[in-house]
Every structure is written in C-alpha cells, then in structure tokens.
Amino acid sequence: MQRFFPSSRPSSCLRLLSWTHSSSGQLFSHSTNTERKTITPSSNTFVDLGIRPPLAKALYAAFPKVEGPTSIQASLIPAILTGKDVILQDETGVGKSFGLMLALLNKTRLHFKNPENGQLNPQPAITSLLLVPHRDLAFQYLHWIKRIVDASSDHPPPVQDVAQVLVRDGNKHLSEGSSLLQQTPPHILIATPASVLDLCHKEPNALRLEELSSVVLDDVDFMVETVPLEGRTPAQRRARKNIELHPGPTRRLLTSIYGEQRQWPNSENEDEGAFHTPQLIVASATMRRHLKYYFFSETGLLNKDTVKVRGSVMGLSSNEDMGLHRNITHYVLVASHDSIKNTSAAVAEVVEDDAAADVSSVEQEEVTEETTKQPDDAQIEREKKFSMLPSPFNQNALEAVAATFALDVPSVALLTIPSDASIHRAVYDLRALGVNAHGMNLLVENQGKSHLLHGGAEKFRSTPTLLVATPATIRGIDLPELSHVFILGVRPLQERATTALDTYIHVAGRVGRFGRKGKVVSIVTDEQEAERMDTILKRLGVETARLKYFK
Numbered sequence: 001m002q003r004f005f006p007s008s009r010p011s012s013c014l015r016l017l018s019w020t021h022s023s024s025g026q027l028f029s030h031s032t033n034t035e036r037k038t039i040t041p042s043s044n045t046f047v048d049l050g051i052r053p054p055l056a057k058a059l060y061a062a063f064p065k066v067e068g069p070t071s072i073q074a075s076l077i078p079a080i081l082t083g084k085d086v087i088l089q090d091e092t093g094v095g096k097s098f099g100l101m102l103a104l105l106n107k108t109r110l111h112f113k114n115p116e117n118g119q120l121n122p123q124p125a126i127t128s129l130l131l132v133p134h135r136d137l138a139f140q141y142l143h144w145i146k147r148i149v150d151a152s153s154d155h156p157p158p159v160q161d162v163a164q165v166l167v168r169d170g171n172k173h174l175s176e177g178s179s180l181l182q183q184t185p186p187h188i189l190i191a192t193p194a195s196v197l198d199l200c201h202k203e204p205n206a207l208r209l210e211e212l213s214s215v216v217l218d219d220v221d222f223m224v225e226t227v228p229l230e231g232r233t234p235a236q237r238r239a240r241k242n243i244e245l246h247p248g249p250t251r252r253l254l255t256s257i258y259g260e261q262r263q264w265p266n267s268e269n270e271d272e273g274a275f276h277t278p279q280l281i282v283a284s285a286t287m288r289r290h291l292k293y294y295f296f297s298e299t300g301l302l303n304k305d306t307v308k309v310r311g312s313v314m315g316l317s318s319n320e321d322m323g324l325h326r327n328i329t330h331y332v333l334v335a336s337h338d339s340i341k342n343t344s345a346a347v348a349e350v351v352e353d354d355a356a357a358d359v360s361s362v363e364q365e366e367v368t369e370e371t372t373k374q375p376d377d378a379q380i381e382r383e384k385k386f387s388m389l390p391s392p393f394n395q396n397a398l399e400a401v402a403a404t405f406a407l408d409v410p411s412v413a414l415l416t417i418p419s420d421a422s423i424h425r426a427v428y429d430l431r432a433l434g435v436n437a438h439g440m441n442l443l444v445e446n447q448g449k450s451h452l453l454h455g456g457a458e459k460f461r462s463t464p465t466l467l468v469a470t471p472a473t474i475r476g477i478d479l480p481e482l483s484h485v486f487i488l489g490v491r492p493l494q495e496r497a498t499t500a501l502d503t504y505i506h507v508a509g510r511v512g513r514f515g516r517k518g519k520v521v522s523i524v525t526d527e528q529e530a531e532r533m534d535t536i537l538k539r540l541g542v543e544t545a546r547l548k549y550f551k
C-alpha cells in the first residue's frame with residue numbers, strides 16, 4: 001500500500017533523539033478545468049515536483065479544477081521538499097498557501113525515541129507547525145486539508161490525524177485543543193503564535209517543539225513586527241525600543257524554537273550528527289527590507305543557503321508593483337451628506353465586464369447546513385444597546401457601501417473596517433440600511449464558510465452577502481466567489497512607512513485571485529482622505545476608475 005504521508009527527511013538529526021517513519025496513510029484520482037487568465041501554469045505535474053502519487057490523486061479528486069501546479073508552486077514545492085529553509089514572495093492569489101499546504105502534507109511523518117528511556121514514543125511527532133496570523137486562515141487551511149483527506153479513500157482517516165487547529169478562541173477551545181493534541185498529535189498543527197505560546201506556558205509538555213521538522217510562517221510580515229531600518233523619527237525609535245523590550249508572540253515563539261541567534265551547523269557539530277533545528281519557511285505577498293534584515297542579519301534565522309522563491313512580477317526588494325492592476329479595478333468614492341461621487345482622480349469609465357460573470361463559472365457545491373440562524377441572546381442584547389447609542393460610523397460612508405452593494409454585488413462582498421471599530425456595530429448599522437451583513441467567521445455557514453470552497457454561490461445569489469472584517473483578519477483568506485472588497489478608513493501614509501501600502505495590497509488582494517476579476521471600492525468622507533487614497537494608489541501604480549452609478 002502506498003502511503004499518504006511520505007518521503008523526505010531534513011538533512012540533519014535531532015539532538016539526542018532518533019526517528020523513524022510512521023505508517024499513517026491512505027490512497028488517492030483526478031480531472032480538471034481551471035480558468036486562468038494570468039496565472040502561469042507550470043509544465044510539470046505535481047508528481048514531477050515530488051508530490052507522492054496518492055496525494056496528487058486525492059488533490060485532483062478534491063479539487064477538480066486543479067489541472068496542475070502554478071509556476072510559483074513548481075518552484076516552491078521542490079524547494080520545501082529539499083528540507084532547506086525557504087523564503088517565498090509572490091503576489092496575492094497565485095496559490096502560495098495552497099502550495100505550502102501540499103508540500104507539508106507530502107512530508108515524512110516521524111516517530112522519535114524518548115531520550116530518557118530510549119523507547120519509541122507511542123505517538124508520532126507533529127511534523128509541521130504552520131503559523132498563521134488569525135483563526136479564520138487557520139480554519140481555511142483545515143478546510144482545504146479536510147477536503148483532500150475526505151477524497152483520499154472510501155474510508156478516509158479522521159482529519160484530526162492529519163491536521164488540527166490551535167487558536168485563541170477562549171480557554172475552552174484551547175483546553176480541548178490541547179488534550180486532543182496530546183492524544184492524537186497531527187501531522188500538521190495550524191496555529192496562531194499566541195495560542196502556541198499560551199499552550200507552552202500552561203502545559204509545557206503538550207507540544208514537543210524540538211521534534212518539529214518544519215516551521216512555516218504564512219503572511220509572515222504581519223506576524224513579525226519590524227520598523228523600517230532607515231527610520232530615525234522619535235516614533236520609530238520608540239517603536240524599535242518597544243519591540244526590543246516587549247517582543248510580540250511570533251518573535252518570542254521563534255526564540256523558543258531557535259534561540260536568540262540560530263546556530264548553524266559547522267564542521268564540528270555536523271560531525272557529531274547531533275545538530276538539528278527545524279526547517280524554516282516564511283511566506284507573504286509583501287516583505288519589506290526590514291523584515292528580511294530581521295531574518296537574515298538580526299537573528300540569523302535564515303542564512304545564505306535559504307532557497308529564495310519569488311514570483312515573476314517582483315524582486316525580493318521593496319517593489320511596489322504587486323500586479324494589483326491586472327484583474328482588479330480600483331474605485332474611490334467620496335461620500336458626503338448630500339452625495340456619493342467618484343473621486344476627482346477617477347480617470348476612466350470602466351466598460352463593465354462584470355465580476356459577476358466570473359462567479360457563474362465556478363464550481364457549485366451543495367450547501368448542507370441551514371443558512372439562517374435565529375438571533376441568540378447576546379445578539380438581542382447587543383442590538384438593544386446599539387439602538388440606544390449613536391453610531392461611531394460615518395453614516396454617509398455606510399450608505400455608499402450599501403448603495404454600491406445593492407447595485408453591483410452578485411453574491412458575496414467583503415467590507416473591511418478600521419481595526420479599532422466594532423464589527424457588531426457595523427453589521428447592525430448596515431442591516432438597518434437593508435444590507436445582508438454578517439461579521440466574517442469561517443466556521444459558520446452564512447458568515448463565510450459556505451463561500452470558502454466554491455460553495456453556495458447559487459444559494460446566496462438571491463440574497464447577496466456582505467462579510468464584515470478588519471484588515472488583520474482577512475489576510476490570506478480565499479473566497480472564490482468574492483467579487484468586491486469595500487474599504488472603510490484610509491491609513492495615513494507616512495513618508496517611509498509602507499504599512500498603508502501593504503494593508504491595501506492584502507485587502508485588495510482578496511479579489512482578482514487566480515485570474516478572476518474583482519473590484520475594490522474605497523470609501524472616503526472628505527477631500528483630505530481622498531488625496532491620501534489617491535497617493536496610495538499612485539504609489540501602487542494603479543489607476544482609479546469611475547464607478548458608473550455615481551457622478
């Protein structure tokens with residue numbers, strides 16, 4: 001019998017531990033048709049890249065639209081399978097996360113000996129720790145993996161043998177998560193850095209970090225806080241000091257795994273064969289120079305042997321051409337109390353080849369769970385409170401969202417609000433304007449889950465949905481039917497800081513993915529904000545189009 005989880009071993013051995021392969025595994029079939037206008041396919045097959053045939057077969061069965069690897073996957077997968085460290089950068093929506101998942105599924109499952117008694121541990125080790133910035137991305141990965149596992153045989157293994165999620169979702173989840181982890185360590189643990197630290201603190205033996213074969217940071221720039229190197233302003237100096245004194249969870253976790261300065265094998269310790277640190281893989285669409293400085297110089301977490309995998313449109317330097325102009329149309333609406341109009345920088349009337357046209361081509365899947373839910377007590381209580389308090393949101397801006405949503409959105413759209421604003425309140429206000437709004441929560445059908453895997457479009461077409469989230473919680477999220485992103489709140493663009501640009505890149509990058517089209521509508525409320533927005537778009541090299549419904 002072929003194994004589901006397969007064959008490649010990092011070159012070095014773990015200190016004082018020995019390992020052996022686990023035999024967990026299942027078999028796996030295929031077909032295809034992927035609409036791909038701009039994503040370069042690779043001439044290789046997944047198997048050519050080192051993906052084991054049963055896994056490739058399960059992948060094709062689970063995702064019938066997948067024909068073969070994309071060009072970034074063709075570079076990424078073999079790089080990961082060498083066991084070397086990898087730094088990956090390519091634009092949003094080209095299959096980076098999907099490729100990461102496949103490479104991790106393909107890795108060898110190991111059993112270690114207990115160094116104290118020399119006996120083989122009864123449970124296999126967790127092979128990979130996949131760190132993500134927020135819980136919704138963790139569940140998206142789990143969802144993808146479950147689909148592949150379920151397609152792997154008529155009697156698939158429980159998904160929890162293959163992957164588990166550990167997120168800070170109240171103590172209950174963490175404690176349930178931790179006992180499951182110890183009973184059945186998964187092949188891949190998908191977690192937020194803060195939840196891993198919490199667990200290590202509460203139950204130091206729950207996770208055997210020293211047995212990990214690889215550590216992956218997806219959307220790494222969002223997880224590791226850094227300050228531009230050139231920045232000399234007092235605020236930047238304070239920020240640098242603050243990071244030094246109070247490093248964030250990712251920095252602390254990386255220090256626990258690799259030490260303050262990662263040690264690299266030299267001729268002495270290599271000979272002893274007792275040197276191991278897990279392979280480190282870092283990925284994002286945006287990676288600024290200061291982040292690379294952190295990895296290569298400040299901590300030595302990466303070194304010159306690191307494999308650099310990058311997309312064709314960008315260098316690994318600070319290049320702001322992120323391909324945002326290719327499939328995405330950008331609009332800026334100025335909402336005031338008496339009008340909604342296009343910004344004066346809007347240049348062209350776009351011939352509407354609607355994003356809706358793309359939606360119709362996606363694969364349909366039955367939505368099994370009930371999509372309407374009765375409001376719970378907390379919601380009723382909240383709504384009572386909201387009805388008595390004035391809204392903190394600019395109502396003109398919300399009306400602009402509601403009007404554009406009603407006129408232009410066929411199935412599902414996303415609205416990002418500033419990170420300090422209340423999602424519940426935004427949902428409440430938008431519902432009062434007749435919008436079918438929900439806070440995004442990828443565990444709940446009508447809050448985004450049914451849109452995760454090309455599911456539910458038909459069901460929702462009659463009542464389009466607006467999912468509300470903050471920029472931090474949409475990183476990496478892939479909702480294939482998403483046609484529009486609305487952005488409320490423009491971050492100030494400081495001279496050297498690139499945060500506002502990167503935020504826009506990631507938020508806008510939720511649409512226009514994998515060759516599909518999309519629209520990004522930023523809503524501003526005065527000329528000053530409009531100017532800021534125009535500057536951001538100019539820096540990103542995109543033109544502002546005119547939305548036909550407004551002046």
Ligand SMILES: Nc1ncnc2c1ncn2[C@@H]1O[C@H](COP(=O)(O)OP(=O)(O)OP(=O)(O)O)[C@@H](O)[C@H]1O
Nearest residue numbers: 066068069070092093094095096097098476478514
């Ligand atoms: N080889 C492939 N063939 C067809 N579809 C694919 C392939 N690889 C990925 N996809 C699909 O492309 C979409 C985008 O993939 P993914 O989320 O991995 O992109 P990404 O580059 O990680 O984006 P981001 O930078 O926003 O996180 C997903 O819907 C995924 O299912």
